[in-house]
Amino acid sequence: MQVQLLSFCLFESKRDLFSSESFSTHRVSPQQLTLRRKQCSRRNLAGQRAVLESVTISKTALLHADTLAAHLKTRLPHRRVDALKRLAEVLLALLQAESTLHRKIALHLPREATLESKTRVVARVFHDAQLTPQDVCDVLLPLLPDGKLTLVMDRTTWHYGQTPLNILVLGAILGGAVIPLVWKVLPHQGNSCTAARILLVARLLKVLPNKRWAVLIADREFVGQEWCRYLRWKRIRHCLRIRENTRIEDELVRDLFLDLKPGEVRTLFERTWVYGGWMHVVITLSPVGDRVIVASNLPIVDVLKTYRLRWRIESAFSALKLRGLNLEATHMTDADRISRLFGLLCIVLAWMVRVGAQEQGQTPVRSDNRGRPIRSQVRTGWMALSEAVRWGRDGFWSYLQLLNTPFLPTGTLIP
DSSP: OOOHHHHHHHHHHHHHHHHHTSSSSOOOOHHHHHHHHHHHHHHHOOHHHHHHHHHHHHHHHHHHHHHHHHHHHHHHHTTTHHHHHHHHHHHHHHHHHHHHHHHHHHOOOOOSSSSSHHHHHHHHHOOOOOHHHHHHHHHGGGGGSSSOOEEEEEEEEEETEEEEEEEEEEEEEEETTTEEEEEEESSSSOOOOHHHHHHHHHHHHHHHOGEEEEEEETTTTTTHHHHHEEEEHHOOOEEEETTTTTTTTTTTTGOOOTTOTTOEEOSSSSEEEEEEEEEEEHHHHOOSSSSSEEEESSSSGGGHHHHHHGHHEEEEEEEETTTTTGGGGOOOHHHHHOOOOOOOHHHHHHEEEEEEEEHHSSSSOOBBBTOBBBBBBHHHHHHHHHHHHTOSHHHHHHHHHHTTTTOOOOOOOOO
Protein backbone atom coordinates (compact mmCIF):
# COMPACT_ATOMS: atom_id res chain seq x y z
CA MET A 1 0.00 0.00 0.00
CA GLN A 2 2.83 2.37 0.87
CA VAL A 3 4.68 1.60 -2.41
CA GLN A 4 1.47 2.15 -4.40
CA LEU A 5 0.87 5.52 -2.74
CA LEU A 6 4.45 6.66 -3.43
CA SER A 7 4.16 5.55 -7.06
CA PHE A 8 0.87 7.44 -7.36
CA CYS A 9 2.51 10.65 -6.04
CA LEU A 10 5.35 10.30 -8.57
CA PHE A 11 2.88 9.66 -11.40
CA GLU A 12 0.81 12.72 -10.50
CA SER A 13 3.93 14.90 -10.37
CA LYS A 14 5.11 13.73 -13.80
CA ARG A 15 1.67 14.19 -15.29
CA ASP A 16 1.53 17.78 -14.06
CA LEU A 17 5.02 18.48 -15.39
CA PHE A 18 4.41 17.07 -18.87
CA SER A 19 0.79 18.12 -19.27
CA SER A 20 -0.51 19.57 -22.53
CA GLU A 21 -0.66 22.97 -20.85
CA SER A 22 3.10 22.95 -20.36
CA PHE A 23 3.73 22.17 -24.04
CA SER A 24 0.99 24.20 -25.61
CA THR A 25 1.45 26.26 -28.72
CA HIS A 26 2.59 29.31 -26.82
CA ARG A 27 6.21 29.51 -25.84
CA VAL A 28 7.25 28.72 -22.22
CA SER A 29 10.26 30.45 -20.78
CA PRO A 30 13.07 28.45 -19.08
CA GLN A 31 12.31 30.24 -15.79
CA GLN A 32 8.74 28.95 -15.87
CA LEU A 33 9.92 25.41 -16.58
CA THR A 34 12.34 25.59 -13.66
CA LEU A 35 9.59 26.87 -11.36
CA ARG A 36 7.24 24.05 -12.40
CA ARG A 37 9.93 21.45 -11.80
CA LYS A 38 10.48 22.83 -8.27
CA GLN A 39 6.74 22.77 -7.55
CA CYS A 40 6.47 19.15 -8.69
CA SER A 41 9.50 18.23 -6.61
CA ARG A 42 7.98 19.82 -3.49
CA ARG A 43 4.69 18.02 -4.10
CA ASN A 44 6.49 14.71 -4.47
CA LEU A 45 8.46 15.23 -1.25
CA ALA A 46 5.32 16.22 0.62
CA GLY A 47 3.59 13.01 -0.48
CA GLN A 48 6.54 10.89 0.60
CA ARG A 49 6.70 12.70 3.94
CA ALA A 50 2.97 12.13 4.57
CA VAL A 51 3.30 8.40 3.87
CA LEU A 52 6.36 8.01 6.08
CA GLU A 53 4.71 10.04 8.86
CA SER A 54 1.60 7.84 8.87
CA VAL A 55 3.77 4.71 8.93
CA THR A 56 5.78 6.12 11.85
CA ILE A 57 2.65 6.95 13.86
CA SER A 58 1.23 3.45 13.29
CA LYS A 59 4.46 1.73 14.28
CA THR A 60 4.82 3.96 17.36
CA ALA A 61 1.27 3.19 18.49
CA LEU A 62 1.84 -0.57 18.07
CA LEU A 63 5.08 -0.33 20.01
CA HIS A 64 3.38 1.56 22.83
CA ALA A 65 0.59 -1.03 23.02
CA ASP A 66 3.13 -3.86 23.23
CA THR A 67 5.06 -2.04 25.95
CA LEU A 68 1.92 -1.38 28.00
CA ALA A 69 0.82 -5.01 27.57
CA ALA A 70 4.20 -6.17 28.92
CA HIS A 71 3.72 -3.93 31.96
CA LEU A 72 0.21 -5.29 32.56
CA LYS A 73 1.60 -8.83 32.36
CA THR A 74 3.82 -8.12 35.40
CA ARG A 75 0.73 -7.10 37.41
CA LEU A 76 -1.64 -9.72 35.95
CA PRO A 77 0.47 -12.82 35.28
CA HIS A 78 -2.62 -15.04 35.10
CA ARG A 79 -3.98 -13.25 32.03
CA ARG A 80 -3.18 -14.34 28.46
CA VAL A 81 -0.81 -12.20 26.40
CA ASP A 82 -3.27 -11.69 23.52
CA ALA A 83 -5.99 -10.53 25.93
CA LEU A 84 -3.58 -8.08 27.56
CA LYS A 85 -2.56 -6.78 24.12
CA ARG A 86 -6.20 -5.99 23.29
CA LEU A 87 -6.63 -4.44 26.74
CA ALA A 88 -3.57 -2.22 26.25
CA GLU A 89 -4.79 -1.04 22.84
CA VAL A 90 -8.21 -0.14 24.25
CA LEU A 91 -6.66 1.70 27.22
CA LEU A 92 -4.56 3.88 24.91
CA ALA A 93 -7.55 4.42 22.62
CA LEU A 94 -9.74 5.50 25.57
CA LEU A 95 -7.10 8.04 26.50
CA GLN A 96 -7.00 9.56 23.01
CA ALA A 97 -10.69 9.30 22.10
CA GLU A 98 -12.05 10.91 25.30
CA SER A 99 -15.19 8.90 24.63
CA THR A 100 -16.66 5.55 25.62
CA LEU A 101 -18.51 4.91 22.37
CA HIS A 102 -17.17 1.75 20.72
CA ARG A 103 -16.86 3.25 17.26
CA LYS A 104 -14.91 6.29 18.52
CA ILE A 105 -12.55 4.09 20.52
CA ALA A 106 -12.07 1.88 17.47
CA LEU A 107 -10.84 4.84 15.41
CA HIS A 108 -7.71 4.97 17.60
CA LEU A 109 -6.80 1.27 17.51
CA PRO A 110 -3.43 0.81 15.72
CA ARG A 111 -4.63 -2.13 13.61
CA GLU A 112 -4.78 -2.63 9.85
CA ALA A 113 -8.41 -3.67 9.75
CA THR A 114 -11.83 -2.29 8.90
CA LEU A 115 -13.67 -0.07 11.35
CA GLU A 116 -16.25 -2.81 11.94
CA SER A 117 -13.52 -5.27 12.86
CA LYS A 118 -11.92 -2.80 15.25
CA THR A 119 -15.31 -2.11 16.85
CA ARG A 120 -15.72 -5.82 17.51
CA VAL A 121 -12.29 -5.87 19.19
CA VAL A 122 -13.42 -3.07 21.53
CA ALA A 123 -16.64 -4.91 22.35
CA ARG A 124 -14.69 -8.09 23.00
CA VAL A 125 -12.66 -6.34 25.72
CA PHE A 126 -15.77 -5.15 27.54
CA HIS A 127 -17.40 -8.58 27.19
CA ASP A 128 -14.37 -10.36 28.67
CA ALA A 129 -15.69 -12.03 31.82
CA GLN A 130 -12.15 -12.73 33.05
CA LEU A 131 -11.45 -9.00 33.48
CA THR A 132 -12.51 -8.38 37.09
CA PRO A 133 -12.44 -5.35 39.43
CA GLN A 134 -9.72 -7.16 41.36
CA ASP A 135 -7.49 -7.04 38.25
CA VAL A 136 -7.93 -3.27 38.08
CA CYS A 137 -7.15 -2.96 41.78
CA ASP A 138 -3.97 -5.01 41.29
CA VAL A 139 -2.84 -2.58 38.57
CA LEU A 140 -3.53 0.45 40.79
CA LEU A 141 -1.98 -0.82 44.03
CA PRO A 142 1.63 0.13 43.10
CA LEU A 143 0.52 3.77 42.95
CA LEU A 144 -0.34 3.84 46.67
CA PRO A 145 2.35 5.48 48.82
CA ASP A 146 3.43 4.12 52.17
CA GLY A 147 1.66 5.26 55.29
CA LYS A 148 -1.96 6.09 55.94
CA LEU A 149 -4.45 7.04 53.24
CA THR A 150 -7.58 9.17 53.29
CA LEU A 151 -10.52 7.23 51.81
CA VAL A 152 -13.66 8.75 50.31
CA MET A 153 -16.97 7.02 49.53
CA ASP A 154 -19.56 8.42 47.14
CA ARG A 155 -21.94 7.47 44.38
CA THR A 156 -22.22 8.59 40.75
CA THR A 157 -25.30 8.15 38.61
CA TRP A 158 -26.62 8.97 35.13
CA HIS A 159 -29.29 7.74 32.72
CA TYR A 160 -29.10 6.15 29.30
CA GLY A 161 -32.56 6.81 27.95
CA GLN A 162 -34.89 5.48 30.63
CA THR A 163 -32.27 3.17 32.14
CA PRO A 164 -30.64 4.44 35.36
CA LEU A 165 -26.97 3.62 35.88
CA ASN A 166 -25.69 3.85 39.44
CA ILE A 167 -22.15 3.14 40.74
CA LEU A 168 -21.04 3.10 44.37
CA VAL A 169 -17.34 4.05 44.64
CA LEU A 170 -14.67 3.87 47.34
CA GLY A 171 -11.31 5.47 46.53
CA ALA A 172 -8.17 7.01 47.98
CA ILE A 173 -7.00 10.60 47.73
CA LEU A 174 -3.87 10.53 45.57
CA GLY A 175 -2.40 13.68 44.11
CA GLY A 176 -5.17 16.15 43.39
CA ALA A 177 -8.02 13.67 42.95
CA VAL A 178 -9.64 10.56 44.35
CA ILE A 179 -8.63 7.36 42.53
CA PRO A 180 -11.39 4.71 42.74
CA LEU A 181 -10.06 1.41 44.09
CA VAL A 182 -13.26 -0.60 44.49
CA TRP A 183 -16.77 -0.03 43.16
CA LYS A 184 -20.14 -1.69 42.75
CA VAL A 185 -22.73 -1.16 40.03
CA LEU A 186 -26.02 -0.94 41.92
CA PRO A 187 -29.07 -2.69 40.44
CA HIS A 188 -31.33 0.26 41.28
CA GLN A 189 -31.36 4.03 41.27
CA GLY A 190 -31.20 6.16 44.36
CA ASN A 191 -29.27 5.75 47.59
CA SER A 192 -27.15 2.73 48.41
CA CYS A 193 -28.00 0.31 51.21
CA THR A 194 -25.88 -0.46 54.25
CA ALA A 195 -25.08 -3.98 53.02
CA ALA A 196 -23.59 -2.64 49.75
CA ARG A 197 -21.37 -0.20 51.64
CA ILE A 198 -20.16 -2.86 54.06
CA LEU A 199 -19.33 -5.25 51.23
CA LEU A 200 -17.38 -2.52 49.44
CA VAL A 201 -15.32 -1.71 52.55
CA ALA A 202 -14.73 -5.43 53.17
CA ARG A 203 -13.36 -5.87 49.64
CA LEU A 204 -10.85 -3.08 50.09
CA LEU A 205 -9.81 -4.32 53.54
CA LYS A 206 -8.56 -7.53 51.90
CA VAL A 207 -5.80 -5.62 50.09
CA LEU A 208 -5.53 -2.52 52.30
CA PRO A 209 -5.64 -3.30 56.05
CA ASN A 210 -7.38 -0.90 58.40
CA LYS A 211 -4.07 0.31 59.84
CA ARG A 212 -3.51 2.05 56.47
CA TRP A 213 -6.85 3.90 56.72
CA ALA A 214 -6.46 7.38 58.18
CA VAL A 215 -10.16 8.23 57.88
CA LEU A 216 -13.23 7.48 55.75
CA ILE A 217 -15.11 10.55 54.48
CA ALA A 218 -18.68 10.36 53.20
CA ASP A 219 -21.71 12.55 52.54
CA ARG A 220 -25.22 12.57 54.07
CA GLU A 221 -26.28 9.44 52.19
CA PHE A 222 -23.80 7.23 54.03
CA VAL A 223 -25.16 7.32 57.58
CA GLY A 224 -26.97 4.93 59.87
CA GLN A 225 -26.46 3.16 63.15
CA GLU A 226 -25.57 -0.23 61.63
CA TRP A 227 -23.12 1.38 59.19
CA CYS A 228 -21.33 3.37 61.91
CA ARG A 229 -21.24 0.32 64.17
CA TYR A 230 -19.46 -1.64 61.45
CA LEU A 231 -16.86 1.11 60.98
CA ARG A 232 -16.19 1.21 64.72
CA TRP A 233 -15.88 -2.58 64.78
CA LYS A 234 -13.25 -2.42 62.03
CA ARG A 235 -11.55 0.48 63.87
CA ILE A 236 -11.98 2.82 60.94
CA ARG A 237 -12.25 6.45 61.89
CA HIS A 238 -14.91 8.29 59.92
CA CYS A 239 -16.02 11.82 59.10
CA LEU A 240 -19.66 11.92 57.97
CA ARG A 241 -22.02 14.71 57.09
CA ILE A 242 -25.29 13.98 58.85
CA ARG A 243 -28.83 14.98 57.98
CA GLU A 244 -30.68 17.81 59.61
CA ASN A 245 -33.37 15.47 60.96
CA THR A 246 -30.79 13.49 62.96
CA ARG A 247 -31.71 13.40 66.64
CA ILE A 248 -29.04 13.92 69.28
CA GLU A 249 -29.80 14.20 72.99
CA ASP A 250 -33.56 14.28 72.34
CA GLU A 251 -33.20 17.25 69.98
CA LEU A 252 -33.08 17.59 66.23
CA VAL A 253 -29.71 18.78 65.01
CA ARG A 254 -31.33 21.38 62.75
CA ASP A 255 -32.57 23.19 65.87
CA LEU A 256 -29.02 23.81 67.10
CA PHE A 257 -27.39 27.22 66.62
CA LEU A 258 -30.25 28.85 64.74
CA ASP A 259 -28.42 32.18 64.77
CA LEU A 260 -25.47 30.80 62.82
CA LYS A 261 -23.99 33.21 60.24
CA PRO A 262 -22.39 32.29 56.88
CA GLY A 263 -18.78 31.19 57.36
CA GLU A 264 -19.19 30.80 61.11
CA VAL A 265 -18.27 27.48 62.72
CA ARG A 266 -19.74 26.14 65.97
CA THR A 267 -19.52 22.86 67.83
CA LEU A 268 -20.96 21.13 70.82
CA PHE A 269 -18.72 21.33 73.88
CA GLU A 270 -18.48 17.57 74.42
CA ARG A 271 -18.82 14.41 72.39
CA THR A 272 -22.41 13.48 71.58
CA TRP A 273 -24.09 10.11 71.14
CA VAL A 274 -24.68 9.85 67.36
CA TYR A 275 -25.59 6.65 65.48
CA GLY A 276 -24.64 4.41 68.37
CA GLY A 277 -21.29 6.04 69.25
CA TRP A 278 -19.69 9.12 70.77
CA MET A 279 -18.73 11.70 68.14
CA HIS A 280 -17.95 15.38 67.82
CA VAL A 281 -20.57 17.44 65.97
CA VAL A 282 -19.43 20.53 64.04
CA ILE A 283 -21.86 22.89 62.30
CA THR A 284 -21.17 25.65 59.80
CA LEU A 285 -23.17 27.70 57.32
CA SER A 286 -22.04 27.88 53.70
CA PRO A 287 -22.05 31.21 51.80
CA VAL A 288 -25.26 30.14 50.02
CA GLY A 289 -26.98 29.42 53.34
CA ASP A 290 -26.70 25.62 53.40
CA ARG A 291 -26.13 24.16 56.87
CA VAL A 292 -23.25 21.68 56.89
CA ILE A 293 -23.39 19.35 59.91
CA VAL A 294 -20.46 16.94 60.28
CA ALA A 295 -20.12 14.17 62.88
CA SER A 296 -16.79 12.44 63.43
CA ASN A 297 -14.71 10.55 65.97
CA LEU A 298 -11.66 12.59 64.94
CA PRO A 299 -10.16 15.35 67.10
CA ILE A 300 -12.50 18.31 66.93
CA VAL A 301 -9.99 20.64 65.25
CA ASP A 302 -9.62 18.23 62.31
CA VAL A 303 -13.29 17.52 61.61
CA LEU A 304 -14.17 20.32 59.20
CA LYS A 305 -10.75 20.39 57.47
CA THR A 306 -11.01 16.67 56.83
CA TYR A 307 -14.55 16.81 55.48
CA ARG A 308 -13.57 19.48 52.94
CA LEU A 309 -11.37 16.86 51.24
CA ARG A 310 -14.54 15.04 50.12
CA TRP A 311 -14.87 17.47 47.20
CA ARG A 312 -11.98 15.77 45.44
CA ILE A 313 -14.14 12.78 44.55
CA GLU A 314 -16.50 15.16 42.75
CA SER A 315 -13.53 16.36 40.71
CA ALA A 316 -12.70 12.72 39.89
CA PHE A 317 -16.28 12.04 38.75
CA SER A 318 -16.11 15.16 36.60
CA ALA A 319 -12.91 13.88 34.95
CA LEU A 320 -14.47 10.47 34.36
CA LYS A 321 -17.68 11.85 32.91
CA LEU A 322 -18.62 14.80 30.71
CA ARG A 323 -15.59 17.03 31.32
CA GLY A 324 -13.09 14.23 30.70
CA LEU A 325 -13.30 10.62 29.55
CA ASN A 326 -17.07 10.84 28.87
CA LEU A 327 -18.35 7.80 30.77
CA GLU A 328 -21.94 8.94 30.22
CA ALA A 329 -21.61 8.55 26.43
CA THR A 330 -21.60 4.74 26.57
CA HIS A 331 -24.59 2.84 25.23
CA MET A 332 -23.92 -0.18 27.43
CA THR A 333 -26.37 -0.92 30.23
CA ASP A 334 -25.31 -4.38 31.39
CA ALA A 335 -23.93 -4.14 34.94
CA ASP A 336 -20.86 -6.34 34.32
CA ARG A 337 -19.86 -4.47 31.17
CA ILE A 338 -20.36 -1.09 32.86
CA SER A 339 -18.14 -2.34 35.69
CA ARG A 340 -15.35 -3.31 33.27
CA LEU A 341 -15.61 0.01 31.46
CA PHE A 342 -15.45 1.91 34.75
CA GLY A 343 -12.41 -0.11 35.79
CA LEU A 344 -10.49 0.74 32.61
CA LEU A 345 -11.38 4.40 33.00
CA CYS A 346 -10.05 4.27 36.58
CA ILE A 347 -6.69 3.04 35.27
CA VAL A 348 -6.59 5.85 32.70
CA LEU A 349 -7.58 8.41 35.35
CA ALA A 350 -4.92 7.22 37.78
CA TRP A 351 -2.29 7.35 35.04
CA MET A 352 -3.29 10.89 34.05
CA VAL A 353 -3.21 12.09 37.67
CA ARG A 354 0.18 10.47 38.26
CA VAL A 355 1.70 12.04 35.14
CA GLY A 356 0.05 15.38 35.92
CA ALA A 357 1.46 15.37 39.46
CA GLN A 358 4.92 14.65 38.05
CA GLU A 359 4.69 17.37 35.41
CA GLN A 360 3.36 20.01 37.77
CA GLY A 361 6.01 19.09 40.31
CA GLN A 362 8.69 19.85 37.74
CA THR A 363 6.96 22.84 36.11
CA PRO A 364 4.40 24.52 38.39
CA VAL A 365 1.23 25.75 36.69
CA ARG A 366 0.33 29.42 36.81
CA SER A 367 -2.47 30.33 39.23
CA ASP A 368 -5.48 32.55 38.61
CA ASN A 369 -6.60 35.55 40.64
CA ARG A 370 -8.12 33.28 43.29
CA GLY A 371 -4.87 31.40 43.75
CA ARG A 372 -6.08 28.22 42.01
CA PRO A 373 -4.05 26.50 39.25
CA ILE A 374 -5.38 27.33 35.82
CA ARG A 375 -5.06 23.65 34.85
CA SER A 376 -5.71 20.61 37.02
CA GLN A 377 -3.39 17.65 37.40
CA VAL A 378 -5.84 15.52 35.42
CA ARG A 379 -5.82 17.88 32.44
CA THR A 380 -2.04 18.32 32.61
CA GLY A 381 -1.57 14.55 32.65
CA TRP A 382 -3.99 14.04 29.75
CA MET A 383 -2.17 16.57 27.58
CA ALA A 384 1.24 15.04 28.28
CA LEU A 385 0.09 11.43 27.86
CA SER A 386 -1.88 12.05 24.65
CA GLU A 387 1.11 13.67 23.02
CA ALA A 388 3.44 10.90 24.19
CA VAL A 389 1.12 8.12 22.98
CA ARG A 390 0.84 9.65 19.52
CA TRP A 391 4.34 11.02 18.96
CA GLY A 392 6.71 10.24 21.79
CA ARG A 393 8.92 7.25 22.43
CA ASP A 394 11.24 8.00 25.30
CA GLY A 395 8.56 10.20 26.83
CA PHE A 396 6.00 7.39 26.73
CA TRP A 397 8.37 4.94 28.38
CA SER A 398 9.12 7.37 31.19
CA TYR A 399 5.39 7.95 31.72
CA LEU A 400 4.81 4.19 31.76
CA GLN A 401 7.31 3.89 34.61
CA LEU A 402 5.15 6.33 36.57
CA LEU A 403 2.28 3.83 36.38
CA ASN A 404 4.42 1.60 38.59
CA THR A 405 5.72 4.42 40.83
CA PRO A 406 3.86 5.43 44.01
CA PHE A 407 2.54 8.93 44.43
CA LEU A 408 4.63 11.17 46.61
CA PRO A 409 3.35 11.05 50.20
CA THR A 410 1.28 14.17 50.74
CA GLY A 411 0.58 13.44 54.36
CA THR A 412 -2.83 13.37 56.00
CA LEU A 413 -4.53 15.60 58.47
CA ILE A 414 -4.94 12.60 60.74
CA PRO A 415 -1.91 11.08 62.55
